[in-house]
Amino acid sequence: MTEKTDRRQFIRLCGRTAAAMAVARAAGHRVIAPAFALENPPRVRLVKADGSPLKAKDLPLHANWIFHYPYHSSPALLIKLDDPAPPTEVEDKDGKAYTWPGGVGPDKNIVAYAAICAHALSYDSKETAFLNYRRERNQMTGHGRVITCCAHASVYDPAAGAKVLAGPAKFPLAAVLLEHRAETDELFAVGLIGSELYGEFFKAYRKELRKAFGRSRYKKMVEGDVVAMPVKEYSEDAIKC
Amino acid sequence: MQEKKGKGPSRRDIIRSAGAAAVLGAAAGASAAPGGAVTAPRPPRAFSRQAEVPGFGKARVVIVGGGWSGLEVARQLKKLKPELDVVLIEKRATFFSCPLSNLWLVGKLPLEELIHSYTDAARNHDYTWLHAAVVDVDRERRVVYTDEGWLTYDFLVLAPGIDYDYARYGVPDATEAARLRSMYPAAFKPGSEHITLRHKLENFEEGIFLLTVPPGNYRCLPAPYERACMIAGYMKENDIKGKVLLLDVHDEPPFKPDGINEAINDLYKDHIEIVRGVKVMGIDVSRRTLHTNKGDITFDDAAIYPPVRGAKILERIGIAKTDEPGLFAHIDPVKYHVIGDERVFVGGDARPMPFVKAGFAANYEAGHIARIITNQMDGKEMGPLQSPGMMCYVAVNADPLQSVAFKISFGMVYDRKTGGYVFRQTAQAFVNRSRAFGKANLQWGRSLFNEMFYSAL
Ligand SMILES: Cc1cc2nc3c(=O)[nH]c(=O)nc-3n(C[C@H](O)[C@H](O)[C@H](O)COP(=O)(O)OP(=O)(O)OC[C@H]3O[C@@H](n4cnc5c(N)ncnc54)[C@H](O)[C@@H]3O)c2cc1C
Ligand code: FES
Numbered sequence: 001m002t003e004k005t006d007r008r009q010f011i012r013l014c015g016r017t018a019a020a021m022a023v024a025r026a027a028g029h030r031v032i033a034p035a036f037a038l039e040n041p042p043r044v045r046l047v048k049a050d051g052s053p054l055k056a057k058d059l060p061l062h063a064n065w066i067f068h069y070p071y072h073s074s075p076a077l078l079i080k081l082d083d084p085a086p087p088t089e090v091e092d093k094d095g096k097a098y099t100w101p102g103g104v105g106p107d108k109n110i111v112a113y114a115a116i117c118a119h120a121l122s123y124d125s126k127e128t129a130f131l132n133y134r135r136e137r138n139q140m141t142g143h144g145r146v147i148t149c150c151a152h153a154s155v156y157d158p159a160a161g162a163k164v165l166a167g168p169a170k171f172p173l174a175a176v177l178l179e180h181r182a183e184t185d186e187l188f189a190v191g192l193i194g195s196e197l198y199g200e201f202f203k204a205y206r207k208e209l210r211k212a213f214g215r216s217r218y219k220k221m222v223e224g225d226v227v228a229m230p231v232k233e234y235s236e237d238a239i240k241c
Numbered sequence: 242m243q244e245k246k247g248k249g250p251s252r253r254d255i256i257r258s259a260g261a262a263a264v265l266g267a268a269a270g271a272s273a274a275p276g277g278a279v280t281a282p283r284p285p286r287a288f289s290r291q292a293e294v295p296g297f298g299k300a301r302v303v304i305v306g307g308g309w310s311g312l313e314v315a316r317q318l319k320k321l322k323p324e325l326d327v328v329l330i331e332k333r334a335t336f337f338s339c340p341l342s343n344l345w346l347v348g349k350l351p352l353e354e355l356i357h358s359y360t361d362a363a364r365n366h367d368y369t370w371l372h373a374a375v376v377d378v379d380r381e382r383r384v385v386y387t388d389e390g391w392l393t394y395d396f397l398v399l400a401p402g403i404d405y406d407y408a409r410y411g412v413p414d415a416t417e418a419a420r421l422r423s424m425y426p427a428a429f430k431p432g433s434e435h436i437t438l439r440h441k442l443e444n445f446e447e448g449i450f451l452l453t454v455p456p457g458n459y460r461c462l463p464a465p466y467e468r469a470c471m472i473a474g475y476m477k478e479n480d481i482k483g484k485v486l487l488l489d490v491h492d493e494p495p496f497k498p499d500g501i502n503e504a505i506n507d508l509y510k511d512h513i514e515i516v517r518g519v520k521v522m523g524i525d526v527s528r529r530t531l532h533t534n535k536g537d538i539t540f541d542d543a544a545i546y547p548p549v550r551g552a553k554i555l556e557r558i559g560i561a562k563t564d565e566p567g568l569f570a571h572i573d574p575v576k577y578h579v580i581g582d583e584r585v586f587v588g589g590d591a592r593p594m595p596f597v598k599a600g601f602a603a604n605y606e607a608g609h610i611a612r613i614i615t616n617q618m619d620g621k622e623m624g625p626l627q628s629p630g631m632m633c634y635v636a637v638n639a640d641p642l643q644s645v646a647f648k649i650s651f652g653m654v655y656d657r658k659t660g661g662y663v664f665r666q667t668a669q670a671f672v673n674r675s676r677a678f679g680k681a682n683l684q685w686g687r688s689l690f691n692e693m694f695y696s697a698l
Contacts, residue, residue, distance in 0.1 A: 117688075119688075120688035120689060120691065120692050120696075120698070121688060121691065121696065121698065122684050122688050127680070128677070128680045128681075128684070130681065130684060141630065141648075150632060150677075150681045151632070151681060151684045151685050151688050152601065152631045152632050152685060152688075153629075153630055153631055153632040153648055166629055166630060167629050167630065167631065168605060168628075168629055168631055197698065199697075200696050200697060200698045203695065203696065204688075204691045204695065204696055237676060237677040237680055238677075239677040239678070239680070239681050240677070241632060241646060241648075241671065241678075241681070
């Protein structure tokens with residue numbers, strides 16, 4: 001892709017998404033704009049269960065945390081990796097390349113992805129978290145430091161745009177774009193890129209999402225502050241496979 | 242209703258069936274002599290009528306069988322090439338899932354989780370469902386004959402699943418096999434047999450409920466064990482004085498059984514008895530007795546699972562491997578087409594390759610077959626199938642739901658020594674049963690139903 005078309009596509013992205021992607025560009029990476037980016041994404045601050053801001057330094061290494069973004073009912077995983085995660089080129093569900101802009105925070109190691117499986121839409125709910133990040137190598141997949149969906153064992157690499165490492169999934173999890181404010185050490189979720197799955201997600205789980213998040217609220221976008229917490233506190237069962 | 246015990250067909254039954262034969266004979270213009278010899282009737286009129294399916298003037302792929310394989314082939318074809326005219330022919334009016342059915346069997350899962358609508362599948366994935374039974378295929382003219390008329394194809398995918406082979410259980414006589422199938426159905430083909438089995442359980446008072454594990458690559462290796470656990474749990478919960486007698490032909494089950502054995506030891510010591518190395522050599526339906534290498538074994542009620550074979554339609558249209566007892570499809574194990582015919586493909590449990598006969602395998606393979614076909618249309622080659630490792634779950638406790646897990650990969654790999662492809666399958670077992678795996682077990686199925694019937698993902 002030439003620099004020119006790259007730039008034009010880039011400008012078409014809305015301000016927040018473009019800004020988050022620009023970080024990667026500023027760091028000297030070639031940036032390919034995603035074919036899909038959420039329109040008018042909300043900008044929300046991540047807070048702890050007690051309402052105080054979640055600071056990057058408060059997030060434990062190898063955190064497997066959950067928050068909801070961009071909708072009240074759509075879960076996302078928040079992960080702190082042990083190494084910086086540089087921007088990576090990945091391909092969406094139509095095989096189109098895009099740049100995942102990499103980790104954020106002082107150590108560029110905080111990342112977030114939709115906790116909705118790109119294979120067959122299993123997701124993390126209060127009852128069950130099918131997708132989890134785990135540091136340890138697991139005996140089944142042989143991979144460590146990965147997100148695994150235990151419905152059928154799809155394995156994603158959180159350090160590389162949630163690229164598929166194993167299992168039946170064909171494309172990465174959607175990436176939640178994060179922003180880190182250096183002055184306060186706060187974290188913000190500001191956008192979503194990759195492959196659009198929310199239409200199908202709502203269609204598949206409408207009944208249970210309505211029940212859990214409210215008749216119409218489930219498909220409203222989040223705003224203001226959004227609570228993030230460890231998956232094992234949020235879900236009754238965080239499945240390990 | 243409890244089974245009628247120890248009697249052959251009643252006089253009234255005989256009169257009724259003789260009457261039915263006479264009616265049939267008259268309708269088809271055949272003559273039936275008393276005692277059953279029927280001379281061939283002329284072909285039914287349906288053969289000369291064109292089936293009522295929309296024609297799009299586009300390349301048409303016809304798929305026979307809307308099970309785990311056919312449904313996914315249809316969906317994937319439309320995903321890969323939306324312009325294709327895809328027709329799925331399925332004879333059942335409603336989809337009924339075998340996977341997860343053992344939970345429903347003992348009242349722990351509502352029926353609506355298992356049954357799904359072919360109309361939904363077709364409308365959400367933009368293909369045509371023809372509700373008909375395929376009776377013949379003319380491969381020279383590329384015509385499929387159904388009881389609803391004929392239709393032409395550019396490519397044909399056969400995914401008709403399995404049939405039972407009672408002859409290998411020492412019941413070669415067709416009439417006796419039919420009686421066995423109705424009295425003690427295996428419930429390994431989707432639908433009515435499962436409902437009968439559930440009714441049998443609900444009416445079971447006491448005694449021995451017999452299940453069998455057949456030889457060969459039977460459909461769903463752990464399912465008879467899963468079923469034994471579910472039935473034993475049901476007996477325990479309802480304080481039924483009975484036990485499951487599981488007769489396994491194998492000395493060791495053909496899968497890693499540790500987690501299941503552990504569950505049986507922990508939970509069902511009093512309700513499951515497993516006898517291994519039992520070869521069934523004959524069955525006396527009236528006396529409720531199996532003749533085996535270990536002597537005669539009697540039971541109070543049963544679901545008798547005989548060896549499986551490729552669905553009979555394969556043999557009827559001349560593409561079964563008749564030199565092997567399984568009568569599975571005679572196809573190229575890498576390219577999936579019928580030997581000598583690159584327009585006809587076979588997938589799912591009807592395949593001859595020794596992959597696990599499982600829904601997830603049929604589902605994954607279906608995407609591969611769809612790609613072979615669209616690649617062929619585009620003049621492109623396609624490599625051999627190699628599945629990723631995928632989870633599957635086996636329920637060992639219904640309440641609370643607990644399952645054990647397996648991760649399986651399968652495919653064909655190139656063998657440098659022989660210069661050909663060889664089959665490879667690997668399996669790992671997660672032996673600790675858990676509630677979390679129980680939940681994953683349900684989601685495993687629900688998410689695939691969502692794909693097959695509803696999701697445009
Ligand atoms: C009790 C039980 C539990 C199981 N559990 C699991 C599990 O947990 N996980 C798993 O992966 N697998 C499981 N399986 C296995 C799984 O059900 C099969 O492997 C799967 O159904 C195979 O798919 P198929 O499409 O080849 O055959 P089927 O699903 O049987 O579909 C074949 C279809 O073809 C139709 N058909 C046949 N002939 C014709 C014709 N002439 N005209 C029109 N239509 C026709 C039939 O009506 C049928 O709908 C289980 C099976 C059983 C019985
Ligand atoms: S839904 Fe996640 S692996 Fe299938």
